[in-house]
Amino acid sequence: MKTGRSTGHVRMVDVAQRAGVGTITVSRALRTPGQVSPEMRERVMSAMQATGYVPNLAAGTLKSQRSRVIAAIVPTLRNTIFAETVDGLSEGLREHGFQLLIANSGYCLEAEVSILRNLLGQQPVAVVLTGTAHDPSVRAMLRARGLPVVETWDLSEDPIDRAVGFSNFDAARNMTLALAARGYQRIAFAGAPPEREHRGAQRLAGYRQALADLGRRPQTVTLEDFGATFASGERAVRQLMARVKPPDVVFFVNDVAAFGAAQACARLGITIPSQLAIAGFGDFELARASNPPLTTVRIPGEYIGRTAARLIVERLATGSKATVSSDRSVDLGFEIVERESA
Amino acid sequence: MKTGRSTGHVRMVDVAQRAGVGTITVSRALRTPGQVSPEMRERVMSAMQATGYVPNLAAGTLKSQRSRVIAAIVPTLRNTIFAETVDGLSEGLREHGFQLLIANSGYCLEAEVSILRNLLGQQPVAVVLTGTAHDPSVRAMLRARGLPVVETWDLSEDPIDRAVGFSNFDAARNMTLALAARGYQRIAFAGAPPEREHRGAQRLAGYRQALADLGRRPQTVTLEDFGATFASGERAVRQLMARVKPPDVVFFVNDVAAFGAAQACARLGITIPSQLAIAGFGDFELARASNPPLTTVRIPGEYIGRTAARLIVERLATGSKATVSSDRSVDLGFEIVERESA
């Protein structure tokens, strides 16, 4: 079926010749079918079918200076934390014919810079980032381009363009206060060191603030390589329970670790919540499946992705610039979910 | 810093002028630095720095007919099943300067066709698919292009190009025989209907074969909307235990459902493995975290991704065509992991 001479591929000219029309008609039949008469469209379509034509988007992007690609950077694809958000984003964009270009930064802000530069080379029409903490050059590059940008999973006083998320600080503070209200005396927090992970750091700060409000002393475990893994939760539990005055509840920076901690407790013969209560963060499916089900903070992960998609699609459709400050950071909120684990 | 006239972006010419060289020198400084003298390279680099130049990959791709993009289609990003594979792939490719373009098909073979067409438009230099069951047009499109293609998570007698995975049939058959060897009499299988999911169907077939070898009657639950979710596992357990002759062990088509089943058993007061034993498939972190830990089939998820990356990088480096048939399908094997749940 190949008729192309130069590169061996079917080109738009080949389809046009076969249909007996100009290339522009083929182009329009694909992109703006309304501008082409039904019979023409029919001829073009069958010519495309017969030749197995696949448009070269690189050429279209080059000429029009507008791709259908949206670039997204997430810290990791390894666990489910950002999966819902990516999924919501992917769905919301696909519905409008956009293709997601995903890269993972491994929670490394320096890596994010070079990854972004690489992604920008693909001429995306918008960029989605995770979090609001970025290297200064990220902001500079994106602002210079004037692309729609959505930062997710956090709020910001001064987003690069738009932000969609919730207050990690408030969420952690509220959970801590809720635990205190439930009567827990020694409330511990487990996570990574604050410099390692920005959102985790904000949660830690929220926890500290709550304890300060209550006039209590914080009690934290920060493991250098703490991550969203079951093993992290188990190690944290072991450390805490070995202390002279172990806590009566541990607030984990994420559900995965909290779940790992709960399973470890079951194995160690520690009863939840009577001997040690556990709270998590995220309200992943794991939280409900845990025995006992985990008290946690519900985050609208998929909704964040869907909203990011909506903001982008709107911006691209209207071509509108950033709106007033109050609208630039969209707070989707959170919810304290009290279950049996705490 | 913008000096571009036509589109408002910094172009290679702008960098070249600033550095006082020709555009080709800038191009070479970026792509083949060895061909440019150190002093020239230095001047070019600082000009790029000063202007904030980001190469337009669409132009390069168009001219050279070779991008640095590799397209991958996975069924879902929602759970961790394919996360390790994607991660291994992503790592293995990034090391060689390739960018992964990921799309999800939602386990739908028809959707895969249009998604692939879309992805091919981005001019990827290779394609990674999940599974070996595809719409005929997928094979046709990819063969016509002559791109390196790797099908993952399964083996194939006749892959489109290369396949990297393991025998889902053998894995399920071996696990079933292992359960029989452990003394279980009524071995049930839980999954989706065979027409819904190809790899699951092969596992079901392997299970059936094993029971046929043993001269026993199979006992299956196939839920229409069975998926890699905790809820699917719970529903399967409820259905099975309501039967007149409930099984003494259930082999789940994946660890996520098996785990959900185990948690449901704990809630329902069903003791594992004495009242009901449970086996899974995948050996995800969940399997180890479960109480009791799950007997399962270990799949080298990340290694599949790494191997796929290696095959692609090699193919692209050497430009070699498909090798002899025996090498086209790489069997990474599996391992029956016997833990306390069965």
Added chain:
DNA sequence: GTGAAAGCGCTAACAC
């Protein structure tokens, strides 16, 4: 509603 010509920004091919 349809077509012809021009050119997006880069790199391959060929000079020097």
Added chain:
DNA sequence: GTGTTAGCGCTTTCAC
């Protein structure tokens, strides 16, 4: 080791 020229395949612009 560096520059010049041409053109990748599409879409924009302007005619009709």
